[in-house]
Amino acid sequence: MATLRLDALSKTYPNGFTALHGVDLEIADGELIVVVGPSGCGKSTLLRMLAGLESISDGELAIDGRRVNDLEPAERDIAMVFQNYALYPHMSVADNMGYALKNRGVPKAERRRKVEETARLIGLEDLLDRRPKQLSGGQRQRVAMGRAIVREPKVFLFDEPLSNLDAKLRVQMRIEIRRLQKRLGVTSVYVTHDQVEAMTLADRLVVMNGGRIEQVGTPMHLYERPATRFVAGFIGSPAMNFLDARRSGDVLTLPCGTQLASPWPGEAGETRDTPVCLGIRPEHLAIVPEGQNGGGTLAVRVELVEPLGADTLVHARLDGQDDLVVARIDGIQPVAEGDSLILRPDTDRLHIFDPDSGQRLDDLEPACHTPTSPA
Amino acid sequence: MRYRRRGLDIVSHGLLILALIAFCLPVWLAITAATHDQASLYTGTAPLWFGEQGLDNFRAVLTEPVSRLGTDASRLLFNSTVMALGIACGKIVIAILAAYAIVFFRFPLRRLCFWLIFITLMLPVEVRIMPTYKVAADLGLLNSYVGLILPLIASATATFLFRQFYLTVPPELLEAARVDGAGPWRFLKDILLPLSTTNIAALFVIMFLYGWNQYLWPLLITTEADHMTIVVSLKRLLSSADNLVPWQTVMATALLAMLPPVAVIVLMQRYFVKGLVDAEK
Numbered sequence: 001m002a003t004l005r006l007d008a009l010s011k012t013y014p015n016g017f018t019a020l021h022g023v024d025l026e027i028a029d030g031e032l033i034v035v036v037g038p039s040g041c042g043k044s045t046l047l048r049m050l051a052g053l054e055s056i057s058d059g060e061l062a063i064d065g066r067r068v069n070d071l072e073p074a075e076r077d078i079a080m081v082f083q084n085y086a087l088y089p090h091m092s093v094a095d096n097m098g099y100a101l102k103n104r105g106v107p108k109a110e111r112r113r114k115v116e117e118t119a120r121l122i123g124l125e126d127l128l129d130r131r132p133k134q135l136s137g138g139q140r141q142r143v144a145m146g147r148a149i150v151r152e153p154k155v156f157l158f159d160e161p162l163s164n165l166d167a168k169l170r171v172q173m174r175i176e177i178r179r180l181q182k183r184l185g186v187t188s189v190y191v192t193h194d195q196v197e198a199m200t201l202a203d204r205l206v207v208m209n210g211g212r213i214e215q216v217g218t219p220m221h222l223y224e225r226p227a228t229r230f231v232a233g234f235i236g237s238p239a240m241n242f243l244d245a246r247r248s249g250d251v252l253t254l255p256c257g258t259q260l261a262s263p264w265p266g267e268a269g270e271t272r273d274t275p276v277c278l279g280i281r282p283e284h285l286a287i288v289p290e291g292q293n294g295g296g297t298l299a300v301r302v303e304l305v306e307p308l309g310a311d312t313l314v315h316a317r318l319d320g321q322d323d324l325v326v327a328r329i330d331g332i333q334p335v336a337e338g339d340s341l342i343l344r345p346d347t348d349r350l351h352i353f354d355p356d357s358g359q360r361l362d363d364l365e366p367a368c369h370t371p372t373s374p375a
Numbered sequence: 376m377r378y379r380r381r382g383l384d385i386v387s388h389g390l391l392i393l394a395l396i397a398f399c400l401p402v403w404l405a406i407t408a409a410t411h412d413q414a415s416l417y418t419g420t421a422p423l424w425f426g427e428q429g430l431d432n433f434r435a436v437l438t439e440p441v442s443r444l445g446t447d448a449s450r451l452l453f454n455s456t457v458m459a460l461g462i463a464c465g466k467i468v469i470a471i472l473a474a475y476a477i478v479f480f481r482f483p484l485r486r487l488c489f490w491l492i493f494i495t496l497m498l499p500v501e502v503r504i505m506p507t508y509k510v511a512a513d514l515g516l517l518n519s520y521v522g523l524i525l526p527l528i529a530s531a532t533a534t535f536l537f538r539q540f541y542l543t544v545p546p547e548l549l550e551a552a553r554v555d556g557a558g559p560w561r562f563l564k565d566i567l568l569p570l571s572t573t574n575i576a577a578l579f580v581i582m583f584l585y586g587w588n589q590y591l592w593p594l595l596i597t598t599e600a601d602h603m604t605i606v607v608s609l610k611r612l613l614s615s616a617d618n619l620v621p622w623q624t625v626m627a628t629a630l631l632a633m634l635p636p637v638a639v640i641v642l643m644q645r646y647f648v649k650g651l652v653d654a655e656k
Binding site for chain 1: 545547548550551552553554555556557561565566569570
């Protein structure tokens with residue numbers, strides 16, 4: 001149980017490559033922070049720096065207000081769950097879980113008691129004498145969790161812990177991790193590249209790109225108000241559609257001639273026609289029944305239909321354009337490849353970004369949401 | 376077998392049996408010769424069956440000073456055992472520590488250190504025998520166990536083998552151990568050593584045989600019977616300028632010299648197999 005403060009944390013490797021460019025973040029006690037981003041965005045480096053496995057080039061890391069930059073991993077009082085579990089192959093489950101306690105000089109009887117207690121918590125009682133080899137992937141994952149829990153650390157660090165599990169088990173373990181973390185109330189940092197995992201687990205999400213934090217916020221805040229085009233494209237599945245458009249006052253004009261009400265009217269008195277990037281989520285496109293075509297719609301030709309059961313994903317090309325859009329519609333719509341459709345975007349849920357910087361152009365902070373990083 | 380043909384079976388078994396005879400006959404002759412007295416060995420034909428001496432020759436060799444050696448075979452066996460164990464254990468300990476340093480620690484000139492160790496493969500005792508002898512003599516190591524063991528104790532081969540094995544240990548294991556509060560010694564003792572038991576057993580056998588079979592170095596470094604090894608003594612038993620070679624003594628000593636290596640192989644084989652079976656589970 002602890003707070004974490006990351007102050008301009010940077011990592012530059014000896015070969016001159018900068019993996020992290022000054023990351024600022026405050027993590028509250030008991031919070032589950034999920035760090036998400038594409039490969040090579042620096043999220044794993046960040047986690048390893050928190051763990052003490054990677055040295056900190058610049059900036060400060062504090063756990064509970066105490067600077068820990070130069071402490072060994074064991075002295076930071078953290079526990080880490082590795083992607084491939086990193087269980088000691090020659091030790092039984094009980095020894096694996098109790099190894100950290102043994103190194104701390106906890107007496108054998110107490111060690112045994114704590115290991116058994118933790119094993120009960122995560123359903124490993126019957127496996128304590130097994131070797132890691134004799135366990136399934138899910139069980140190994142549990143042992144790795146148990147090894148972290150039994151030490152009662154200040155902070156849990158998870159490095160893509162579910163990526164080696166099959167899809168069904170992943171969902172199950174995800175729920176279990178969430179439940180355990182809430183129950184134990186241990187501050188946690190969880191790194192993943194799976195945005196569904198990120199959305200469902202996080203108290204707050206940190207989206208990283210190119211060694212920088214793009215945005216920090218609750219999952220729904222990031223979904224509804226992505227601060228940059230990158231976050232907009234990364235959060236949500238299928239990804240947001242981006243279309244080039246021009247904005248003049250509060251009117252957006254698409255290349256096909258369609259006009260939409262802009263969510264952002266621009267600076268007061270500004271009337272100049274400016275290029276913008278319009279973002280529309282697939283789930284905010286609806287099929288307009290034939291004959292009801294008013295204004296503000298997109299005429300498309302269907303190229304591919306992906307029925308998912310509850311929903312159907314329609315990949316379609318704008319008439320007369322090269323732009324592909326994806327719409328997520330109700331599963332029972334009779335849509336076939338080659339059909340012509342009229343799609344209506346939900347104008348209340350449009351996103352507009354600066355086409356050059358990728359920054360969101362309308363207001364960033366609706367009243368109800370938590371602030372982003374304190375920097 | 377992929378080909379089940381009767382003719383092939385017969386031929387291959389015939390070859391195997393021939394090879395077996397070729398290997399076993401000398402051993403058999405040694406066993407039978409060791410049970411005869413000297414007179415019956417000089418009748419002109421090699422005896423193919425046991426003589427009437429029974430185990431008396433062995434008893435004599437083990438307990439009474441053997442002529443031309445000045446000591447009994449028990450002493451020789453003990454010397455050889457000390458030397459072989461010292462070399463095998465020393466090589467393994469040094470190789471484990473050297474490989475551990477090279478693989479898991481970052482220090483200046485690490486790569487250079489590894490290659491320096493590696494090129495000593497090209498410098499076996501036979502090549503560096505003069506300077507090594509000079510150093511050993513100057514340090515007063517002649518006729519001592521330290522003198523027998525120390526110059527042979529460093530092993531590039533074993534270091535290399537352990538290095539290759541350590542490189543296959545997942546780095547996460549080290550990281551997990553660091554997070555779990557294991558320092559360098561604990562990591563070595565609790566994680567690496569238990570994982571390398573199979574390698575250690577294999578190397579122990581190889582290095583024990585290497586140490587046991589040393590001839591040239593013990594021959595140079597020992598001048599007194601007290602520190603002579605059994606392998607060296609065999610040659611000395613045979614070198615008789617004026618007398619008849621006491622073949623029954625030679626054979627008994629040779630058989631005694633064979634026993635410890637055989638015992639080591641037979642005993643350690645069980646650990647190999649255990650290690651292999653465990654690994655495949």
